Amino acid sequence: MAERKINVKGETCPVPLVETRKAVRTAEPGDVLIIQGDHPPSKDEIPMAVDALGLELLGIEEDGKNWTIKIKIPAEV
Amino acid sequence: MKEETVYLDNSSSTKMDEEVLEAMKPYLFEKYAVASSEFGYSLGIKAKEGLEDARSTIADNIGANSEELIFTSCGTEASNLALKGVAEKLPEDKDHIITSKIEDFPVLKSAQRLEKEGYEVTFLEVDDEGFVDVDELEDAINERTGLVSIQHGNQEIGTIQDVEKISKICDQKDVLFHTDATHTFTKLPIDVSKTPIDLMTLSAHTIHGPKGIGALYVKDGTDIEKMMDGGFQENNRRAGVENIPGAVGFAKAVELVNEEENQRLKGMRDALIKKIQDKILDTTLNGPAKDRTPQNANITFHYVEGESITLHMDMRGFSVSTGSACFSKSLEASHVIMGIGGDHERAHGSVRFSFGRYNTMEDVDRTVKAISEVVKRLREISPLGKDK
Structure with a gap:
């Protein structure tokens, strides 16, 4: 079980989602992914993907224009 | 399962x-x-x-x-x-x-x-x-x-x-x-x-x-x-x-390959185009309705990007492709869609569906259902939306 940060600040659609998917593919069950970005549509798009992939959304935090999304990889994806 | x-x-x-x-x-x-x-x-x-x-x-x-x-x-x-x-x-x-x-x-x-x-x-x-x-x-x-x-x-x-x-x-x-x-x-x-x-x-x-x-x-x-x-x-x-x-x-x-298979491809192609056009507003069929290869459907879903669609479709288990090429960060749009007089928005929102031997009519229905959901949700968050 590990925590992994993915920094996609300065990137626009679809790069934040692509990087998230890449991290999900290589993550182990139980891992937590922390995605940090600032592109507003990606903040809505990543939770949509989390839902489709059956992952657990731990939370979304916003700080000005920056946002952080925490995702947990379930036991079986 | x-x-x-x-x-x-x-x-x-x-x-x-x-x-x-x-x-x-x-x-x-x-x-x-x-x-x-x-x-x-x-x-x-x-x-x-x-x-x-x-x-x-x-x-x-x-x-x-x-x-x-x-x-x-x-x-x-x-x-x-x-x-x-x-x-x-x-x-x-x-x-x-x-x-x-x-x-x-x-x-x-x-x-x-x-x-x-x-x-x-x-x-x-x-x-x-x-x-x-x-x-x-x-x-x-x-x-x-x-x-x-x-x-x-x-x-x-x-x-x-x-x-x-x-x-x-x-x-x-x-x-x-x-x-x-x-x-x-x-x-x-x-x-x-x-x-x-x-x-x-x-x-x-x-x-x-x-x-x-x-x-x-x-x-x-x-x-x-x-x-x-x-x-x-x-x-x-x-x-x-x-x-x-x-x-x-x-x-x-x-x-x-046989003619029966080609007719089957054509049937799936036509069904997909019709069902998408019936179910989803603001779409454009790219290419002709007639004189079209049996396996090909290509549709632009306005106000959303093709790459977002392909990514979200992939996460639902559907492999489709787009004429958009933002991945290269070059923002290069499809030369074909641009060639037929399309603008960047039409090119970037285009999705190609191409059928083969192993596809079925059930695939068509599942695809239409999935893409309807994906396009609806992406339009809700799209910065390209009509009202934005």
């Missing part, structure tokens, strides 16, 4: 048929020698028989003679050989080539390369459905024109060009005619014994055959320079040890 992936990118490549693999196996494990003449050893002679039987099967399918078919490593190589190989052999006063703006990259880039080398190249415009204006093409031919290359079916939007008419014009004007038939071979009838086509690109992996093998039909008497130096294979027109398992698999793939 997770449902199986619905693969709708058969114009990029197809799943190889099991029967193709079975046909190839003897040439990988038993008759694996290099093809040899009657003066060589038995294993090589048997390999050569397999190669020539394959050549004959494919040639028969297009009404050609066996010796008019050159096996290549893929369709890309075949188109490169067609344009560059012919250009090199053209007389000095024949330095003009005509093609269209929406050709697939092998033809487009080869033509651009020849332009850099000093040939004059006319890139014809197409109309809003992707059709070349045959009269315009005829007018573009002059006394210096040596070669015309117009594809049979478009890779992205499925437009079927009138190659019969175009080839006859070229024939009358004594100009060589090449067509890239990668997306129509075995799907639409092509008979080079009746249609004056001089060169034609064919590929195996788009018809459930193996990757790594293609072919170029070269009409008897057409002068063509080989692109790679080496041995004397393929009648001294393409050097390199022949891919005999690939050629045998290619021939098997050709044998396995």
Whole structure:
């Protein structure tokens, strides 16, 4: 079980989602992914993907224009 | 239980048929020698028989003679050989080539390369459905024109060009005619014994055959320079040890296609287009409603990006492709959608669905359901939205 940060600040659609998917593919069950970005549509798009992939959304935090999304990889994806 | 992936990118490549693999196996494990003449050893002679039987099967399918078919490593190589190989052999006063703006990259880039080398190249415009204006093409031919290359079916939007008419014009004007038939071979009838086509690109992996093998039909008497130096294979027109398992698999793939399958592809294509248009607002069908390759549907979903759609469809188990290429960060839009007069928004929101042997009507319904959900949700968050 590990925590992994993915920094996609300065990137626009679809790069934040692509990087998230890449991290999900290589993550182990139980891992937590922390995605940090600032592109507003990606903040809505990543939770949509989390839902489709059956992952657990731990939370979304916003700080000005920056946002952080925490995702947990379930036991079986 | 997770449902199986619905693969709708058969114009990029197809799943190889099991029967193709079975046909190839003897040439990988038993008759694996290099093809040899009657003066060589038995294993090589048997390999050569397999190669020539394959050549004959494919040639028969297009009404050609066996010796008019050159096996290549893929369709890309075949188109490169067609344009560059012919250009090199053209007389000095024949330095003009005509093609269209929406050709697939092998033809487009080869033509651009020849332009850099000093040939004059006319890139014809197409109309809003992707059709070349045959009269315009005829007018573009002059006394210096040596070669015309117009594809049979478009890779992205499925437009079927009138190659019969175009080839006859070229024939009358004594100009060589090449067509890239990668997306129509075995799907639409092509008979080079009746249609004056001089060169034609064919590929195996788009018809459930193996990757790594293609072919170029070269009409008897057409002068063509080989692109790679080496041995004397393929009648001294393409050097390199022949891919005999690939050629045998290619021939098997050709044998396995039938008209019933093509009608089935057309049925799925039409059902998908109609259901999407009925269910989702603000869509545009790219390419023609008629005269379209049986496997191809291409739709722009306005206010959303094609890449977002393909990513979200993938996460739901659907493989589709887009004409958008933001991944490269170049923001390069599809040259085909732009070529038919589309703007960047239309190009970036375009999604191609291409059907193959293993698709079913159930796939169509599942795809329509999934894409309706994806487009709806993406439009809710899209910065391109109508109201934003």
